[in-house]
Every structure is written in structure tokens, then in C-alpha cells.
Amino acid sequence: MLKNGWFFEDDMPLGVALQIKDSIYSSKSKYQKVEILNSFAMGKIMLLDDKLMLTEKDEFYYHETIAHTSLSIHPNPKKVIVIGGGDGGTVREVFKYKSVEEVELVEIDEEVINISKKYFPDVASELENPKLKIKVTDAIEYVKNVKESSYDAILCDSTDPQGFARGLISKDFYKNASRALKEDGIYTCQSGSMIIQEKEFKTALENMRSIFKYVDSVISIVPTYPGSLWSFLIASNSPIDKKIKSKPFGKTRYWNENLHEKLFEKPNWIKEKYFSLQPVK
């Protein structure tokens, strides 16, 4: 909701409130409403269907977490799929691994890619990388049809599991993702707020545990997401060892090697509620 110079999300009972300078862009794509606003505290912000996707000033927490907690624990990530993430932030971080030979960005909505290039050039900075293949299509269908055992990592940087993104936390989807990954491949996804999306987190966790042999989570923060305490799930069919095996080059603003292992540590209530028993298939 945009009212009296403030934006706040009103689809959940807890959200961020941002004072807005002006509206920069608004359109209706084939899939969703796409808006760019200019906020006082966080610079430009992108909304999809009235939900805050990213802000200029804090996008790096999310993008660095999803890319570096997963790729740094892989010994040699070469072939990677990024699902959603049309803004390019995750792709930018993925290309910090010298071993990466090919990234497929599977974004359903081309409009997101185009407006990110125009309004968030620092986020979209690697969207023209020749090693990037952009596929404007539905990731659920795409992952079903890719070659078996051929990817080192799949990073799901999607919207919340609603509407067309709902299938991204289903068993069927995880089965296809698992099939697409090599034996030591890593699947990771953002899995929502630990404060107000416990149901969605639980569904994703349970479905993932029923498909992958090993599942762990990373608890990070995204200052402008509801409740900030943001979860990411990491799954693999090989044991998940959080020791760093590959190092990103270049600058990171949030993630560093000391912080890395700590992102796998869980507050007591989360440990007790979800990880007191870690079922292994």
C-alpha cells in the first residue's frame, strides 16, 4: 500500500514501512505489476505485485547470502542454474567464482530483467556476461526438461511460493531439481521469513527432506524483508559440509569467511522447532 508518502506491505501483518520520495516507474507485465519507487532510506526499491523485492541499499545481504553460502561450500562450481532473480543480483555474485563456466538464468518475466538493467545497473551488472544464458520461461517446466546429473548448483531466487511460484516448493519440483544436479550438486532457495511464514518454511523443508538426502538451512537477514530474519534452505544428495572450498573473488559487502559458518548457526527456537531431528533418508 502506498499512502501519504509511505509504502508498506499490507498482505502480511508485519512488514517494512518506507518513506517514499517519488514513483519512478510502473507497468503491468504479462505476469505481475512492476514498480520502481524512490525511498528516502533505501534508495530505489522494486515492487512486484505490491511486494518489496529489493532495495538498492540492502540487496547485497540477500544476494550474497544465497550465492556464497551455497557456492563457497562446493569444491568446483561450473554449471549453475539461477531460478527467478531476473534483477541479476544473484547472477552477479555467482560470477565471483572463477570456476563458473555457464549460468542459466531462468526468469519467467522479461520485464524484471529489462527494468533492472535500466534502474538497478549495479545489481544487473553481470546480465550481459557471455557465460550467461537467459531463458525467459517457467522454471518448473524448464528444470523438468534439463539434462540429468549435469549441474553443480541450482539457486532458487524466486518470489514467495504464491501464484505462479507456488510449484517451486513442491515435491515434484524438488525431484526434478535433484535429478538435474550432479551427485555433489547443491540446491538452495530463499525460504521466507522465520517470523511470519513458518507454514511455508515448514512445507518447503518437509518436501525437500522427502527428496534430498541432506537438508540444512542458513539463517541470514534482509533488513527490509518482513521480520528481517530470513531463511534459506540448502539441499544435496551428498553430505552438506559448511567448510569453505571455493572462494569468491572481488568485494563482498556482507558475507565473509568468518560470518559464513555462523550463518549456519540457528537461534535456539529455530533449532528446537525444525532441526532437533535432522532426518536422513
Next chain:
Amino acid sequence: MLKNGWFFEDDMPLGVALQIKDSIYSSKSKYQKVEILNSFAMGKIMLLDDKLMLTEKDEFYYHETIAHTSLSIHPNPKKVIVIGGGDGGTVREVFKYKSVEEVELVEIDEEVINISKKYFPDVASELENPKLKIKVTDAIEYVKNVKESSYDAILCDSTDPQGFARGLISKDFYKNASRALKEDGIYTCQSGSMIIQEKEFKTALENMRSIFKYVDSVISIVPTYPGSLWSFLIASNSPIDKKIKSKPFGKTRYWNENLHEKLFEKPNWIKEKYFSLQPVK
């Protein structure tokens, strides 16, 4: 601001938005407006002068951080001052150390203590502890007059440094706090949002560094505070060693021994901006 069934803080350009069920209590004390609202996502919430102080559901992040990152690194905390914190949450955590013999709670506004006992009994649960001495007075004056070298820890759980709390980040105040502490005593305080209160954080940090020999910080989260990434400063005249030396008994919901050291780790941008040089007097 309370509008259309939502509360959001509008004194800063970034804040939390909470959908409100109803208003439970409102009064004007000698010092400030005191309100209790009932929110959908976070249970009862307490506002002082329209600023969110605590919510039933996430108060433990703050209270456990301020108490356990400081007292657990002290070998034998016996005598403690808590400044502000009339709600009792910090005091509740301080009493989890068996070594603690006496706690002085210095709260300027008695109304906060009374309404916390009534509306937040789980937060106020130790406010009747016989080892607690409640002093309804100005902490700045109080700390000036306490006996020298007699406290193991001073925990400043105050409102932001505005109005009557402004003096709590001054050199004079730190000088008096330093004087009140034993040689290995620890001073800690909440030092605001790392996202939108950088100026206040910098002032507190610089003033503290000019008085105490050692200053470090803890970067924790409070899901309902602006930007969530919440800072605490820790100062001492003995080296600050983050290894745990005293263990709290009883249950903690956020803090645990693995998470403890993580809280001293800083995101890169914070490390570079404030801690690349750690001046030692």
C-alpha cells in the same frame, strides 16, 4: 503513527509496519506517552512516545543479546547495574547468572515498570526478585554518584539517545560508568540501527573509545526494530575476550553458545567502516 488499523513509526524513513487488533492502554507519564497495542503478528506491543519499544513475540532477541553477550564473557558477574529497561526483560536475563548477587535497575519512568508488570508478565517476571533494587531516577545522575570500582557490569537498555536519554552517549557519562566499574568490569549498551542511525552509532563509538581502553560491538537483530540489524557496544578497561566464561542457566530462545561468537562477527561493510582500525588508548 496509528492509521487504518496499522501502526508504523514515522520519525525515521524506515520502520516496521504492524497490523493492529486494538489498543489496550494509553497514558501520559511524567516523561513520555506510554501505550500498549495488540498486534496480529507480534502480540502485545509497547510504545513510548510513539516509538516501538518491545513486542511480546520478539523481545527475547534484544534482551538475550544485551545480557548474554556481555555477562557470559565476564568470569564472575556479581554486581550489575541495568539502566532503563524498566520493562524487566534485561533484568530477567541477568538473573540467569548464578553468580549475580545484586542488580540495580535505574529506570527514570516508574510507569514503564508498572505497566510491564501488568501487561508483559513474562518480561517483568524478575522485577520482584529480592536481589533487585529498583531506583526510579535519572541514570546519568545515579551513575555519577555510585561507589567507585564496585560493579562487574553496567547494561544500558535505554531508549535512543534523544531527549532525556541523550546524555547516555556522552563522554561524561562514559567516564562515570568507567569509574563505577571494576578493572575487569564490562559496559554495554544498545547502540541503534546499523542502517539508519549511523550518526548516533558513530558518536557513541567515538566517545566510548575516548574513555574505555577496549571497545567492541555486537551486531544482532531485533526483527521489529527499524532495519532489524541492531548494534550493541561493549566496552571495558580490560581486554574484551569473547570466549564464554560464565553460563546462564535456564532456557534462552535466541542466544546460544554457537551463536554467541557469531554475534561479534561483523558484516564486511561494518568492519570496514567502523572497525578497520581499533584504537587502543
